[in-house]
Amino acid sequence: MSSKSLNQPRKESDRHDAKKWYSAILARPEVGPVGVMLLLFGMLGYFSIPAGEFSLNPFSGEGFNALAIRNNLRVISQLGIVAIGAGLLIISGEFDLSIGSMIGFAGGVMAMILRWGFAVVIPYVSFEGGLHIETYTLFKITDVSPLLAICITLCFTLFFGWLQGFIIVKTGLASFIVTLGGLFFLRGLTEVCYRAFNKKPDQTAGSTTVTEIPDIKNIVNIPGHGELERDVAKNLPQEELLDLLKTVPEATILKLTEKLTHINEKVAASKTLLLKSKGVKGLEKALENATASGNEGMIAILQDKIANFKIEPATAKAVSDVDLAKAYIDTIHSARPVANFFGGDIMEPLFNWLYFTVDWNVNNYGNQFADGLYSCLMIWFLLALICYVLLSQTQAGNWIYSTGGNLNAAKANGVPTNKVKISLFMFSAFCATMFAACQVFETNTADTAKGNLKELEAIAAAVIGGVVLTGGFGTVVGIIVGAAIFGIAKEAFFYIPGVDGSFYRVFLGIVLLASALTNENIRKRVIGSA
Amino acid sequence: MTDKKPLIEISKLVKKFGSFTALNGVSLNVYPGEVHALLGDNGAGKSTLIKVLSGVHSATDGAIKVDGEEVHFNSPREASDAGIGTVYQDLALNALTSVTRNFFLGREIKKGPGALGIMQMNEMNEITIREMKKIGINIANPEQPVGTMSGGQRQTLAIARAIYFGAKILILDEPTSALGQKQQMEVLKTVKRVKNLGNIAIILITHNEIHARLVADRFTFLSLGEVIGSGLSSELGGDDVKRLMAGGADIGDLAKELENVT
Ligand SMILES: Nc1ncnc2c1ncn2[C@@H]1O[C@H](COP(=O)(O)OP(=O)(O)OP(=O)(O)O)[C@@H](O)[C@H]1O
Numbered sequence A: 001m002s003s004k005s006l007n008q009p010r011k012e013s014d015r016h017d018a019k020k021w022y023s024a025i026l027a028r029p030e031v032g033p034v035g036v037m038l039l040l041f042g043m044l045g046y047f048s049i050p051a052g053e054f055s056l057n058p059f060s061g062e063g064f065n066a067l068a069i070r071n072n073l074r075v076i077s078q079l080g081i082v083a084i085g086a087g088l089l090i091i092s093g094e095f096d097l098s099i100g101s102m103i104g105f106a107g108g109v110m111a112m113i114l115r116w117g118f119a120v121v122i123p124y125v126s127f128e129g130g131l132h133i134e135t136y137t138l139f140k141i142t143d144v145s146p147l148l149a150i151c152i153t154l155c156f157t158l159f160f161g162w163l164q165g166f167i168i169v170k171t172g173l174a175s176f177i178v179t180l181g182g183l184f185f186l187r188g189l190t191e192v193c194y195r196a197f198n199k200k201p202d203q204t205a206g207s208t209t210v211t212e213i214p215d216i217k218n219i220v221n222i223p224g225h226g227e228l229e230r231d232v233a234k235n236l237p238q239e240e241l242l243d244l245l246k247t248v249p250e251a252t253i254l255k256l257t258e259k260l261t262h263i264n265e266k267v268a269a270s271k272t273l274l275l276k277s278k279g280v281k282g283l284e285k286a287l288e289n290a291t292a293s294g295n296e297g298m299i300a301i302l303q304d305k306i307a308n309f310k311i312e313p314a315t316a317k318a319v320s321d322v323d324l325a326k327a328y329i330d331t332i333h334s335a336r337p338v339a340n341f342f343g344g345d346i347m348e349p350l351f352n353w354l355y356f357t358v359d360w361n362v363n364n365y366g367n368q369f370a371d372g373l374y375s376c377l378m379i380w381f382l383l384a385l386i387c388y389v390l391l392s393q394t395q396a397g398n399w400i401y402s403t404g405g406n407l408n409a410a411k412a413n414g415v416p417t418n419k420v421k422i423s424l425f426m427f428s429a430f431c432a433t434m435f436a437a438c439q440v441f442e443t444n445t446a447d448t449a450k451g452n453l454k455e456l457e458a459i460a461a462a463v464i465g466g467v468v469l470t471g472g473f474g475t476v477v478g479i480i481v482g483a484a485i486f487g488i489a490k491e492a493f494f495y496i497p498g499v500d501g502s503f504y505r506v507f508l509g510i511v512l513l514a515s516a517l518t519n520e521n522i523r524k525r526v527i528g529s530a
Numbered sequence B: 001m002t003d004k005k006p007l008i009e010i011s012k013l014v015k016k017f018g019s020f021t022a023l024n025g026v027s028l029n030v031y032p033g034e035v036h037a038l039l040g041d042n043g044a045g046k047s048t049l050i051k052v053l054s055g056v057h058s059a060t061d062g063a064i065k066v067d068g069e070e071v072h073f074n075s076p077r078e079a080s081d082a083g084i085g086t087v088y089q090d091l092a093l094n095a096l097t098s099v100t101r102n103f104f105l106g107r108e109i110k111k112g113p114g115a116l117g118i119m120q121m122n123e124m125n126e127i128t129i130r131e132m133k134k135i136g137i138n139i140a141n142p143e144q145p146v147g148t149m150s151g152g153q154r155q156t157l158a159i160a161r162a163i164y165f166g167a168k169i170l171i172l173d174e175p176t177s178a179l180g181q182k183q184q185m186e187v188l189k190t191v192k193r194v195k196n197l198g199n200i201a202i203i204l205i206t207h208n209e210i211h212a213r214l215v216a217d218r219f220t221f222l223s224l225g226e227v228i229g230s231g232l233s234s235e236l237g238g239d240d241v242k243r244l245m246a247g248g249a250d251i252g253d254l255a256k257e258l259e260n261v262t
């Protein structure tokens, strides 16, 4: 017997091995997904660098140029928005298959309201001139603001979310079947509405899209002209543009001139480079032919020509007043901040800086590659931040975990589990509506197929991120990573030479299965049965 | 002891599930500082009785008085507000979250509006450690998942939680089942410590006669939803207990029955 145990009785805390500093990190359930994500980012960076070029800088390839970042982040954040709603719901022990249809429905409602306005009508049966249905219009708003359109849409979607949750907690039916019903119901309803509202005067069925919505986020207030779409304003007659320029302060014009000069110089420089490489390529081809035919004299001449190849540098275009006016119109802030919030760009100053100062973010023609990032990234970020705090720090978070972890225990301790579930069904509908709002205001169109299969992708992203399908287990950070993996896999596989791009689905299938197994293992370890 | 006023008086309690009568006019009194053992065969209605007491089910008929006042519970919350703390057979713990999160489940200390209030984790951790220590368990890390605790520790957690949140009447549903010998003793020690606090009435449900004998002051025997016997620990002989626990059948009869089994 050791003397230590005689002097000091063994305490409970002695039974835990002292932890290494990294063991806390490794024990986190997000480690696996983060690893996969980094692997995919590495793959995308590596494989998108054109063959033959060598670079350790992943940003030099196509996969991570400014435009690709802009587009990839859009895919990731759109999925991320709905994955958060789906993930929280799964943690509470339920899930929602109606997300995709909800996106289509919300987008349709929003677009139709923006296009045709909103009215509340009461139908009634009329006998005058034969039996038919008349309608009485209670009220009608024709020019609906973006904010109002979103609010009205939310009334519909939140109601459907509430209804699904209510049915599930009251009847005890599986959420699978109730929300599967929701999936069909909403998609069908959306299609019916599209056709009904698009009906042509001759009563033939209408299309299932809504177009011809103005570019609301780009409506600007032009002095002397009122509100105009940016593109319309830029195409005003020249003299009107010049008149507009007169109202612009001197300092602004100076700045704009400087900017445009800079751009024109870059464009000219790129053009020179382009012409030069074209010229050299022609000569190189001739050299190849000469080598093939063994024409010694010709080879020497061509080699000399290539070495001394010079080209007259292209001259930068002068900055005209019309250009200045157009550039000025570009700087005017949107007169529809809500539409811009959902459908516009963010981080433009950063991307300008990257173009003007860092000399990155430049496309082959010398122009700015990406103006900024899609604002759905910001919406995703905000949602994620709020949900992170909600789930990990607040009372509601503890309720969500316990509702999914042990429903009876939660009930016995007075947790309003039904309210928790219904709220999360509504939140899932809210996320779908945010997704739809981003899409509608960005593209100014909507169609009935929008959001197709998104519910399954959202669930997959949540599971890849460490959420257990039976509930009670998962984190917001994990869900974020899961969405990133899902969004980036396609791009990464696209660039692998000689590999069919569709392999990304194969890869995702395997990752999904592996994640589900790992999650289940971690869960079992935590509840002490493995 | 009998001159004490009962903390909880149950009279002629009836509970029906549809056409099935789970409890058929059950009466019993529980006194502060006493352990009242509730014994009976499987399906006798013990769990049903305490579910009515703790507001999970509502009674079909009969009355419950706490501190002399008649009460009607519509939810577990109302029962626990009235001072009835229940430790269920399944302990009502979420194995996936931490000790602290379980200790405060449903009653989190928070700052901020409604359920969106931020939980005060440090304060909650401290209280959890302190309260667990009071009834005999030192936990090393209040952030560890409950799933990693031993069965006895989980019992203690559930009991400490009930007491901390003002339970005057502590209901323990088979706290020693599914535990090893040593942990059973741990739990009985905990029960004894709570009893010694003096102001808490304990209802202990068990199938283990020895455990009941060790800590209980008073016994009530249920069979098929009815009380078939009750009394002070000092008044009951070992054979009485055995007979009543088996639902009233004589031990001799049981022995005969067993002999006939081939
Ligand atoms: N919600 C319910 N609906 C219908 N019948 C029920 C319900 N709950 C319990 N019962 C029935 O009531 C009777 C008493 O059950 P109860 O759980 O109270 O028994 P118990 O004495 O706790 O048994 P055990 O010792 O096995 O825990 C059983 O026959 C049971 O099937």
Ligand SMILES: [Mg+2]
Pocket (backbone or CB within 6 Å): B046, B047, B048, B089, B173
């Ligand atoms: Mg029972």
